[in-house]
Amino acid sequence: GNSVTQMEGPVTLSEEAFLTINCTYTATGYPSLFWYVQYPGEGLQLLLKATKADDKGSNKGFEATYRKETTSFHLEKGSVQVSDSAVYFCALSDRSGAGSYQLTFGKGTKLSVIP
């Protein structure tokens, strides 16, 4: 079956520090990969995605590259801000026989950015 393993948190960084959150996956097919973010008191939002090997997803200064050879999709940002404090979830989807694109999530990594 499919699974996602991501870096355990919490992670605390100073403003303008470099961020990496590691994510690796196991999948039987050819999944698409996602990073979702959950800000305090809000619902899950899609941050970025990549649908095939070597694709790079990017949004709001965050980037992640789909690495099939290492089955990884690490999230990076060059300079974090206090407003980036949130829980980040790595996820994959793979079309099921029933036509569902259900998401398989990692456990989440809580990021706190201090001024």
Place this chain on the structure above:
Amino acid sequence: DTGVSQDPRHKITKRGQNVTFRCDPISEHNRLYWYRQTLGQGPEFLTYFQNEAQLEKSRLLSDRFSAERPKGSFSTLEIQRTEQGDSAMYLCASSRLGGEAEQYFGPGTRLTVT
């Protein structure tokens, strides 16, 4: 586009009671998903609807759980004879048809079983 809404946002119930949650997806979205999220974990897939048809159910969805989507619009998730282990956040997501469309999540219903 008013987003996905869920009702209620919080529910406290005693063990053994039945509860029902409602999800209103984005109006033109044909696909609807239910997920469950427990503390410190990522969301886990429960069930999938395409229009009014329930096409997929997870092994997590025991016989005490039932979901419907009459007329292919809103959906309900009912839990019968609740147990303390059912305490979790129940999330609904919807998306368009056609390939791998982005899933938009609602704010969730937090269930506490005492």
